[in-house]
Amino acid sequence: MSLRLSTVILPVHRWHEGGRERWQRAEELGFHAAYTYDHLSWRSFRDGPWFGALPTLTAAATATERLRLGTLVTSPNFRHPVTLAKELISLDDVSGGRVTLGIGAGGNGFDATVLGQEPWTPRERADRFGEFLPLLDRLLTEDAVSHTGTHYSADEARNVPGCVQRPRLPFAVAATGPRGLKLAARYGQAWVTTGDPKLYEDGTPEQSVEALRGQVEKLGKACADTGRDVAELDKVLLTGFTPDRNGLLGSVEAFVDFAGRHQELGFTEIVVHWPIPDSDFAADQAVFEEIATEALGRLA
Template sequence: MRLSTVILPIHRWSEGQKTWRRAEDLGFHAAYTYDHLSWRSFRDGPWFGALPTLTAAATVTERMRLGTLVTSPNFRHPVTLAKELISLDDVSGGRVTLGIGAGGNGFDATVLGQEAWTPRERADRFGEFLPLLDRLLTEDAVTYTGAHYRADEARNIPGCVQRPRLPFAVAATGPRGFKLAARYGQAWVTTGDPKLFEEGTAEQSVEALRGQVAKLGKACAEAGRDVASIDKVLLTGFTPERSELLGSVDAFVDFAGRHVELGFTELVLHWPIPESDFAADQSVFEKIATEALSQLR
């Protein structure tokens, strides 16, 4: 089991860099950030770009992995994204993981002036976006014409520091997403069942996650791949236990133990933000970071 964190890009770098340094000092396996142009209750406050933030974080850390949870096609194009990822992987010395999914109906879905895509349209685009991005990160030059994306001799020399490319952590809860995770993912990401967010129970959430893990296993079997070769990442904070999760080390260890039994290999905690959905006692959070894993072993 690995423990990681999400640091939202809400502070100017003169202040924000302290959090990224502290995350590494606390021993987190990875620190991620959301790849949005704005997000929910933070929409009217400061919010900085994900990839520039991660690039800056790479210069003030040495060991911790860095990444997005998650990037989507909502406002990205595979050609330009590939170039930025190769650059970030180089600056970080090969410490980048790309969390990526189909996207949703949030602010990012319409900010460029387009109509929000239907779930089917999002799945169609993602099904084209991810294979093209895979090629762009592994081939020196790519030409491609699809229904939604094109590339004309897109050059990506020298490629990623990590070979054959930086790892993908594919967010998926539906059949098409699971197939993509099984085909292209080095990890799979979930937040649980959103239907249980408001009124579900912890037991219902565990059963829903058990079902998702089983669906991933089925997709891997169909792809001729061992499901054990894919890391299973739970981005916490969106399950019924969210209010108690960071209340104490014991509460977190109990939560983590249930999810380790389901097969999860990485749990991701939101860095506390006062007076927000991610408010938590900073001292308890840091104690969890330094003590919880030893109690799980």
């Protein structure tokens, strides 16, 4: 499968002050998809502008025609499957069937406590995600759903007419642990990773590649255990969190080298962050656009 290139546009700009133009420019540059984070705030951006993911994606759907749109990623931190399903069906309709839901168990951070709850342990997160994802799958594929669970319930939740995409919009499941990978194998149309977080500070690019190779192998085993061909799943790498992140967008040549090494591991989509000055995602805009238009051609 040929490699696709996508971008993440963080929701930090007012729509009428540069927000709309970035999504339209992403389409003009030929990106396969443009995603955004589904958080209420995030790390170093907490004290600055930050807008909601699904309203932003709805606006982007009306401002573009071909670009796929999605979250990287939604989590149970502040979402409920019933309300999320209704919003996703509406977004899929507005976009004409161009939505991919990136979804994962979530992590610690502002979203984890903003509703007043204590942070969940890793096991609690896995338990919740293990109930959240199957229920969301049902809500997006069935007209009426009732469910009584440990963490989530639905009472005759109606979702007519359902998604434009059938049987539902695709899930891109972010996971590295055994329970999450099993969910990706069963429910995912794609799998998402950011690499090995233990290598973020002191790891090497070579160590990162080997860690990602191991993750891909574990995904293959989870698919085999589920009776599914791993080739059916797209493999998505969200960049910006691996040891070679700082030089990744420094030149077309550097990116082509990075992309080629990860394509060899089986990745089918690489996602880069739209540059934001004076942040962890700072990059030269001209080089970024050159990568968008030229890099994949040099890999062919």
